[in-house]
Amino acid sequence: MTNGLDKVVAITGASSGIGEVTAVELASRGAAVVLGARRTDRLEALARKIRDDGGRAEVLDVDVTRRADLDRLVTLAVDRFGRLDVLVANAGVARISPVADLDVDAWDAMIDVNLRGVLHGIAAALPVFRMQGRGHFVTTVSTSGLKIVPTQAVYAGTKNAVRTLLEALRQESTDGVLRTTSISPGYVRTELVDHVEDPAQREQAQQAMAALGISPEAVARAIAFAIEQPDDVEIGDLTIRPTRQG
Numbered sequence: 001m002t003n004g005l006d007k008v009v010a011i012t013g014a015s016s017g018i019g020e021v022t023a024v025e026l027a028s029r030g031a032a033v034v035l036g037a038r039r040t041d042r043l044e045a046l047a048r049k050i051r052d053d054g055g056r057a058e059v060l061d062v063d064v065t066r067r068a069d070l071d072r073l074v075t076l077a078v079d080r081f082g083r084l085d086v087l088v089a090n091a092g093v094a095r096i097s098p099v100a101d102l103d104v105d106a107w108d109a110m111i112d113v114n115l116r117g118v119l120h121g122i123a124a125a126l127p128v129f130r131m132q133g134r135g136h137f138v139t140t141v142s143t144s145g146l147k148i149v150p151t152q153a154v155y156a157g158t159k160n161a162v163r164t165l166l167e168a169l170r171q172e173s174t175d176g177v178l179r180t181t182s183i184s185p186g187y188v189r190t191e192l193v194d195h196v197e198d199p200a201q202r203e204q205a206q207q208a209m210a211a212l213g214i215s216p217e218a219v220a221r222a223i224a225f226a227i228e229q230p231d232d233v234e235i236g237d238l239t240i241r242p243t244r245q246g
């Protein structure tokens with residue numbers, strides 16, 4: 001294990017996919033990781049694995065739609081490790097469908113998790129970052145916000161709203177205290193589209209994922225790259241997609 005990355009990093013959506021492997025990647029580089037999601041059994045198993053490998057990890061049941069849960073996550077990082085250097089606001093859902101299906105519950109869920117969840121993270125961490133004089137927000141947005149495709153309107157909308165949010169935050173924070181990074185993955189092999197409701201849409205998305213998807217480790221390395229930069233260097237936007245993705 002390399003111990004070069006002396007950072008305290010909170011990660012939402014750490015129970016699977018990109019969040020999970022990012023936790024492993026950052027911990028292996030020396031970071032202390034504070035892991036939040038709803039499936040705490042998976043978080044506990046992940047933390048055990050990280051600790052067995054000599055890393056530092058804490059876990060918390062977090063539903064990002066609840067503001068207080070993000071406050072608890074940030075507080076845990078500060079209580080346990082003395083500070084919070086980075087919040088990776090990664091939790092997300094992709095309940096995609098054509099707009100005309102009017103799946104308003106899915107729209108609400110995506111807005112609540114993908115957008116409101118990030119806002120809750122900012123509300124919790126920003127005061128701590130300001131008090132410390134240092135902090136970094138990393139979000140996983142998406143290439144679906146860069147190239148709009150049918151069935152992904154609301155999902156892409158939430159991702160582009162987060163992209164806009166981080167850019168505004170960046171412009172409001174040019175005193176050197178805050179860094180913001182928007183990571184835009186393309187197809188990545190995770191559980192994300194297994195939760196699509198409509199069987200036909202789900203199968204189509206799963207097939208695209210299986211045919212094209214890159215490993216979540218590729219995204220984790222990009223997140224680590226952004227985090228490892230010196231304080232006066234900000235990686236604003238990074239796109240990581242399969243070479244064959246259109």
Ligand code: NDP
Pocket residue numbers: 012013014015016017018019036037038039040062063064065090091092093094113140141142143184185186187188189190191192193
């Ligand atoms: P996964 O489905 O594997 O991971 C999603 C994570 O989000 C899980 O850990 C899940 O944990 C968590 N989550 C969902 N809802 C909530 C909630 N209400 N509160 C807390 N955590 C929640 O998918 P990915 O790893 O692929 O997704 C990670 C991020 O990357 C998402 O934001 C996604 O939109 C984005 N992304 C993914 C791409 C891909 O192709 N895979 C492409 C572009 C972006 P739990 O259910 O335990 O709460």
